[in-house]
Amino acid sequence: xxxxxxxxxxxxxxxxxxxxxxxxxxxxxxxxxxxxxxxxxxxxxxxxxxxxxxxxxxxxxxxxxxxxxxxxxxxxxxxxxxxxxxxxxxxxxxxxxxxxxxxxxxxxxxxxxxxxxxxxxxxxxxxxxxxxxxxxxxxxxxxxxxxxxxxxxxxxxxxxxxxxxxxxxxxxxxxxxxxxxxxxxxxxxxxxxxxxxxxxxxxxxxxxxxxxxxxxxxxxxxxxxxxxxxxxxxxxxxxxxxxxxxxxxxxxxxxxxxxxxxxxxxxxxxxxxxxxxxxxxxxxxxxxxxxxxxxxxxxxxxxxxxxxxxxxxxxxxxxxxxxxxxxxx
Amino acid sequence: xxxxxxxxxxxxxxxxxxxxxxxxxxxxxxxxxxxxxxxxxxxxxxxxxxxxxxxxxxxxxxxxxxxxxxxxxxxxxxxxxxxxxxxxxxxxxxxxxxxxxxxxxxxxxxxxxxxxxxxxxxxxxxxxxxxxxxxxxxxxxxxxxxxxxxxxxxxxxxxxxxxxxxxxxxxxxxxxxxxxxxxxxxxxxxxxxxxxxxxxxxxxxxxxxxxxxxxxxxxxxxxxxxxxxxxxxxxxxxxxxxxxxxxxxxxxxxxxxxxxxxxxxxxxxxxxxxxxxxxxxxxxxxxxxxxxxxxxxxxxxxxxxxxxxxxxxxxxxxxxxxxxxxx
Numbered sequence: 001x002x003x004x005x006x007x008x009x010x011x012x013x014x015x016x017x018x019x020x021x022x023x024x025x026x027x028x029x030x031x032x033x034x035x036x037x038x039x040x041x042x043x044x045x046x047x048x049x050x051x052x053x054x055x056x057x058x059x060x061x062x063x064x065x066x067x068x069x070x071x072x073x074x075x076x077x078x079x080x081x082x083x084x085x086x087x088x089x090x091x092x093x094x095x096x097x098x099x100x101x102x103x104x105x106x107x108x109x110x111x112x113x114x115x116x117x118x119x120x121x122x123x124x125x126x127x128x129x130x131x132x133x134x135x136x137x138x139x140x141x142x143x144x145x146x147x148x149x150x151x152x153x154x155x156x157x158x159x160x161x162x163x164x165x166x167x168x169x170x171x172x173x174x175x176x177x178x179x180x181x182x183x184x185x186x187x188x189x190x191x192x193x194x195x196x197x198x199x200x201x202x203x204x205x206x207x208x209x210x211x212x213x214x215x216x217x218x219x220x221x222x223x224x225x226x227x228x229x230x231x232x233x234x235x236x237x238x239x240x241x242x243x244x245x246x247x248x249x250x251x252x253x254x255x256x257x258x259x260x261x262x263x264x265x266x267x268x269x270x271x272x273x274x275x276x277x278x279x280x281x282x283x284x285x286x287x288x289x290x291x292x293x294x295x296x297x298x299x300x301x302x303x304x305x306x307x308x309x310x311x312x313x314x315x316x317x318x319x320x321x322x323x324x325x326x327x328x329x
Numbered sequence: 330x331x332x333x334x335x336x337x338x339x340x341x342x343x344x345x346x347x348x349x350x351x352x353x354x355x356x357x358x359x360x361x362x363x364x365x366x367x368x369x370x371x372x373x374x375x376x377x378x379x380x381x382x383x384x385x386x387x388x389x390x391x392x393x394x395x396x397x398x399x400x401x402x403x404x405x406x407x408x409x410x411x412x413x414x415x416x417x418x419x420x421x422x423x424x425x426x427x428x429x430x431x432x433x434x435x436x437x438x439x440x441x442x443x444x445x446x447x448x449x450x451x452x453x454x455x456x457x458x459x460x461x462x463x464x465x466x467x468x469x470x471x472x473x474x475x476x477x478x479x480x481x482x483x484x485x486x487x488x489x490x491x492x493x494x495x496x497x498x499x500x501x502x503x504x505x506x507x508x509x510x511x512x513x514x515x516x517x518x519x520x521x522x523x524x525x526x527x528x529x530x531x532x533x534x535x536x537x538x539x540x541x542x543x544x545x546x547x548x549x550x551x552x553x554x555x556x557x558x559x560x561x562x563x564x565x566x567x568x569x570x571x572x573x574x575x576x577x578x579x580x581x582x583x584x585x586x587x588x589x590x591x592x593x594x595x596x597x598x599x600x601x602x603x604x605x606x607x608x609x610x611x612x613x614x615x616x617x618x619x620x621x622x623x624x625x626x627x628x629x630x631x632x633x634x635x636x637x638x639x640x641x642x643x644x645x646x647x648x649x650x651x652x653x654x655x656x
Contacts, residue, residue, distance in 0.1 A: 056516055162604050165604075192543065192605075193372065193543070193587050193588050194583065194584060194604075195372075195604060196587070197588075197600050197601075198600050198601075201598055201600055204596070204597070219517065221591065222546075222591050225589065225591060226598065246594070249591055260517060260518060263517045263521040264521075264546065265524070265546030265547045265550040280486055280488050280489075280516075280518070280519055281516070
């Protein structure tokens with residue numbers, strides 16, 4: 001595989017969720033912080049699909065937003081093709097900014113209802129000065145064609161399209177600045193399965209054609225398995241396991257990954273008995289000490305309660321768990 | 330097979346609008362047997378939730394049942410006056426909705442909501458009702474039920490709230506529970522707990538379940554039989570294993586192929602072209618004909634009725650009529 005396009009190093013994000021100042025004074029409360037992302041490291045190689053999975057509140061979308069710069073990181077670095085995203089400003093930043101785009105979850109909210117579809121798609125073209133006038137209109141037509149709509153649709157408004165078609169428009173907009181890297185935050189979770197299949201197929205075709213790199217965020221493990229080359233599993237803002245795509249499903253290493261896979265209802269009806277999962281995700285304002293997963297972990301030891309495990313190489317990638325140290329890989 | 334508990338025959342649900350009448354459910358028929366779990370699947374707009382709402386008499390006006398019959402143990406319930414329906418709703422048919430936050434009243438404690446349901450439907454005293462409520466909460470897996478019963482819904486997490494809703498639906502020991510997307514708002518790890526709970530609770534009490542969902546994985550693990558709806562019509566109904574592994578209706582086949590699984594390896598997913606028609610423009614003949622890859626002349630003109638197939642399956646597709654004629 002080729003070199004890394006995105007490198008995320010020691011990424012942290014804390015949100016201040018304190019009550020207003022006066023309430024804090026009267027009620028004698030401390031400031032409260034929610035750690036949404038804690039010390040996350042990963043890299044995305046050129047041309048691959050890297051997926052982040054996790055339950056709600058695990059920090060998937062927060063990471064996605066930090067990678068495209070929609071929210072700043074509390075600490076840590078994100079390198080795009082070797083250039084750090086924080087500290088780069090002006091023309092340099094603009095040059096980088098053109099090279100990545102984002103597709104959002106809800107195609108009903110991500111398209112401006114007052115704009116023609118053509119204008120929506122042309123906006124990045126104009127912003128980055130890639131083309132103008134008839135040339136831009138021409139490109140919009142081609143983009144619509146690429147995503148399976150017709151060039152005539154440029155004159156319509158978003159409300160004239162169904163959810164799947166709107167997601168196609170969102171994809172066309174993402175492609176219009178000719179990016180190399182696209183962050184997809186739950187791109188199909190608002191869609192029906194048959195439409196989801198159309199969009200997933202389209203995304204893979206575009207990747208083959210244009211050599212795109214994807215950061216793919218989803219809570220749906222079967223979708224992730226279908227799309228991703230490599231997968232990172234998040235739990236309470238911590239990356240507990242990173243592994244090659246299909247191997248993760250064959251031999252999950254971290255107990256949380258194992259639990260997550262056991263919980264997925266299976267269409268193949270293999271007759272396996274699902275292990276009942278204990279408990280729910282704890283409150284991220286007061287995460288458990290040591291390994292964040294220890295209250296729900298079937299193999300938790302005393303050590304897990306006091307010490308946070310470090311990443312450790314596994315046959316299929318890496319995982320952060322003390323139990324893996326006991327049984328040498 | 331056990332007795333027929335609920336029988337739906339030629340159900341038609343209409344919405345009168347300014348631009349004419351929209352038929353949201355068009356002649357759907359199926360049975361639910363005592364103690365079984367019937368899955369109802371389909372994409373958005375297929376009429377899954379409306380079918381449930383029609384059965385329990387909670388159609389939002391101007392929607393109305395315009396034809397057909399719904400019978401609970403042989404007794405017609407679709408034409409009951411509101412008062413009569415209220416006695417059945419909650420008592421004989423329980424309901425679990427998708428969003429546990431909106432199906433609980435935020436201004437009342439869990440105890441008030443549970444005892445209200447129990448007192449309405451059962452001849453017990455207030456003290457007994459409270460004890461029953463605590464036992465129920467305990468049974469659905471709420472830790473420290475006796476203490477938590479006096480909490481408000483916002484004190485509970487999403488999964489816990491859905492447990493409370495299930496307790497509420499089962500409070501009066503109904504014969505049928507209609508669960509409309511009970512796990513859609515929940516995370517996978519919690520989803521599995523809730524599915525197990527619904528299954529256990531119902532088999533313990535011998536209650537039948539109508540499980541409405543768009544998630545085929547949930548159906549595969551939970552249901553005994555499954556009904557596939559398309560554009561307000563029944564496409565296929567049969568034992569869950571048969572329908573999932575050997576789907577006969579071209580729509581069901583496409584639907585199954587379009588779902589990525591955890592075990593199969595394929596580069597592309599099966600793709601059904603187009604999208605489900607809007608209610609205003611349902612095509613003539615078979616509603617699926619513009620998207621079907623095996624369409625022929627008859628599909629454009631005549632609507633297929635469900636045809637009996639081996640193994641207790643019914644398929645609404647002319648392909649099988651032809652086959653039968655050839656035999």
